[in-house]
Amino acid sequence: MAIATARVSAFEEPPVRTVRRGAALWAVIRRKPLGLTSAAVLVLFVLTAVFADVLAPYDPLATQPEIRLSPPSQSHLFGTDDIGRDVLSRVVHGSRISLWVGLLAVGIGTGAGMIIGLLCGYCEGRLDLLVQRLMDAIQAIPGLILALAIVSVLKPSTTNAMLAIAIVIIPGNSRIVRGAVLSAKQNRYVEAAQAIGCRHPRIITSHILPNVTAPILIIASIWFGNAILIEATLSFLGLGTQPPTPSWGLMLSSTGRAFMEQAPWLAIFPGLAISLAVLGFNLFGDTLRDAWDPKLRRQG
Amino acid sequence: MYKYVIRRLLFALPVLLLSSLIVFGLMRVMPGDALVALMGESGNVGQRELAKLRTDLGLDRPYHEQYLIWVWQMVSLNPGDSIFTNEPIAVALKKSIPVTLELATLAMVLGLVIAIPIGVLSATRQDTPSDYVGRVVAVSGLSLPDFWLGTLVITFAAIWFHWIPPIGYVSFWESPWRNLQQFLLPAAVLGFRLSAATMRMTRSTVLEVLREDYVRTAWAKGLERRIVVYKHALKNALIPVVTIVGGQMATLLAGAVVVETIFALPGMGRLTVEAILFRDYPVVQTNVMLVAATLVTLNLLVDLTYAWLDPRIRYR
Numbered sequence: 001m002a003i004a005t006a007r008v009s010a011f012e013e014p015p016v017r018t019v020r021r022g023a024a025l026w027a028v029i030r031r032k033p034l035g036l037t038s039a040a041v042l043v044l045f046v047l048t049a050v051f052a053d054v055l056a057p058y059d060p061l062a063t064q065p066e067i068r069l070s071p072p073s074q075s076h077l078f079g080t081d082d083i084g085r086d087v088l089s090r091v092v093h094g095s096r097i098s099l100w101v102g103l104l105a106v107g108i109g110t111g112a113g114m115i116i117g118l119l120c121g122y123c124e125g126r127l128d129l130l131v132q133r134l135m136d137a138i139q140a141i142p143g144l145i146l147a148l149a150i151v152s153v154l155k156p157s158t159t160n161a162m163l164a165i166a167i168v169i170i171p172g173n174s175r176i177v178r179g180a181v182l183s184a185k186q187n188r189y190v191e192a193a194q195a196i197g198c199r200h201p202r203i204i205t206s207h208i209l210p211n212v213t214a215p216i217l218i219i220a221s222i223w224f225g226n227a228i229l230i231e232a233t234l235s236f237l238g239l240g241t242q243p244p245t246p247s248w249g250l251m252l253s254s255t256g257r258a259f260m261e262q263a264p265w266l267a268i269f270p271g272l273a274i275s276l277a278v279l280g281f282n283l284f285g286d287t288l289r290d291a292w293d294p295k296l297r298r299q300g
Numbered sequence: 301m302y303k304y305v306i307r308r309l310l311f312a313l314p315v316l317l318l319s320s321l322i323v324f325g326l327m328r329v330m331p332g333d334a335l336v337a338l339m340g341e342s343g344n345v346g347q348r349e350l351a352k353l354r355t356d357l358g359l360d361r362p363y364h365e366q367y368l369i370w371v372w373q374m375v376s377l378n379p380g381d382s383i384f385t386n387e388p389i390a391v392a393l394k395k396s397i398p399v400t401l402e403l404a405t406l407a408m409v410l411g412l413v414i415a416i417p418i419g420v421l422s423a424t425r426q427d428t429p430s431d432y433v434g435r436v437v438a439v440s441g442l443s444l445p446d447f448w449l450g451t452l453v454i455t456f457a458a459i460w461f462h463w464i465p466p467i468g469y470v471s472f473w474e475s476p477w478r479n480l481q482q483f484l485l486p487a488a489v490l491g492f493r494l495s496a497a498t499m500r501m502t503r504s505t506v507l508e509v510l511r512e513d514y515v516r517t518a519w520a521k522g523l524e525r526r527i528v529v530y531k532h533a534l535k536n537a538l539i540p541v542v543t544i545v546g547g548q549m550a551t552l553l554a555g556a557v558v559v560e561t562i563f564a565l566p567g568m569g570r571l572t573v574e575a576i577l578f579r580d581y582p583v584v585q586t587n588v589m590l591v592a593a594t595l596v597t598l599n600l601l602v603d604l605t606y607a608w609l610d611p612r613i614r615y616r
Contacts, residue, residue, distance in 0.1 A: 137318030140592040144554035145572065149588050152576040153329045229445055233558060236447045237573055252448060257562075260455040267455070271448035279443035286439075 117177025419502025
């Protein structure tokens with residue numbers, strides 16, 4: 001009996017093209033002008049905040065009553081305020097507060113949201129049910145109103161505004177992470193890791209966490225813009241950063257509104273700064289989503 | 301259907317109870333401070349007065365009793381008095397709710413009027429200059445702070461048109477024209493912000509629906525562009541938009557806080573901000589709870605509308 005034999009070639013896996021996240025992002029940034037613009041705005045914003053001391057032409061707190069409310073000129077590009085402080089220097093230093101609040105609020109909010117989401121998604125069961133209802137309850141209160149209520153309990157200050165914003169961020173983040181964890185858990189390799197006896201912390205950190213970093217980063221970049229907006233709103237309402245610290249929202253409410261007709265530059269420049277920073281983060285969030293979330297990419 | 305409604309209500313109740321616990325807990329951290337602040341403003345006050353006020357406000361009772369009393373007050377629609385003005389909160393709310401309701405309704409209508417046509421235009425002319433303009437307008441709506449937009453609108457209306465909105469709130473029934481003059485600008489500012497998200501959603505859902513088979517069939521039948529886009533595509537594309545509009549109630553109520561403050565409208569938002577500034581905690585906790593209850597109810601209504609609009613969705 002003849003046995004058909006064939007040379008069995010060693011099974012070769014077709015080369016899988018893995019697109020690195022950085023490369024995917026760079027491809028989208030190059031293809032879409034808005035992506036590039038947003039990245040440029042963010043770089044500008046961060047550099048301004050970091051080098052505020054060097055970039056600001058004057059001391060943001062130094063007063064010169066003799067040149068109060070003077071319009072934009074060569075020596076004071078954004079004009080001066082009601083007690084003669086240089087508006088450009090204050091706007092430049094204001095970027096520090098915004099960046100600081102954004103970084104810490106989003107950092108704490110995203111970190112806590114991620115831990116809660118990971119635990120809820122991984123453990124499920126009663127803990128998940130209870131924590132998710134708690135998150136529902138926090139989300140039932142609009143972010144700004146919750147932040148206002150929290151700040152009213154604490155004392156109005158930049159740090160407390162930041163904490164309040166972090167608390168506002170947690171529920172939404174935890175929900176997104178939880179969803180991503182639930183879907184990541186379905187993967188065969190998680191089952192395999194469980195089967196070979198990997199411990200839970202290892203499964204979570206090595207096999208599940210890499211699947212949820214993309215949604216976390218996307219949502220964090222969008223929240224960064226929102227955090228800046230909420231801080232500005234709280235400061236505008238007198239419940240955030242306190243005078244004389246230069247915060248964009250505070251500049252708008254304290255002098256911007258009072259001298260709006262006489263000196264519109266007092267309100268225009270801080271407002272533009274807030275809008276530009278928030279716009280940059282919103283557009284960058286969109287770009288990240290385009291690059292990393294193929295499901296949404298199709299929708300344009 | 302009834303089963304679904306009842307089940308959703310049963311889900312909403314614990315959420316509301318938890319929200320009330322959070323609000324109550326938050327406010328309980330404050331009272332000592334609030335009383336001292338309140339008494340401090342009225343001059344030198346002894347321990348005896350402080351203790352009396354504490355008893356009057358029921359703050360000397362155990363926390364669980366205070367909570368139950370407050371929940372009962374909320375349920376029986378009698379949330380007590382303001383500690384700052386001594387006015388019953390129910391009376392203050394009766395005056396301020398219609399203001400916020402009118403502002404929110406007008407803003408919503410203006411927002412939809414701006415958002416839907418631009419969203420459809422953006423989608424039907426994808427990747428053309430008009431699409432880019434539409435998208436930039438939408439992202440700007442999300443990025444421009446409403447307190448800035450409001451300040452600019454008031455100032456430039458005054459500088460360019462020598463026009464300032466009439467001061468002193470007048471209800472619609474007293475003088476409709478004067479009332480509209482007061483509400484149009486704030487509603488436009490708030491509406492612009494609302495329109496941004498709706499515009500983006502309309503664009504992406506219309507884009508998706510335009511690629512569906514039945515739309516291709518409609519084109520193949522030789523139907524006019526207007527009928528294909530507005531009658532066939534838009535009707536289905538608007539279903540997810542309903543959800544986002546419902547979800548925007550939170551943005552609307554938060555935005556009302558800022559816009560009412562800027563335009564000096566005596567609505568719920570301004571009442572809340574003032575209460576927070578004066579640390580008038582009974583008013584703060586009642587208002588925040590009311591907002592939470594409204595949002596939970598609206599979300600339920602949105603889900604029901606969703607299922608009603610799209611017969612493919614079944615209540616489960």
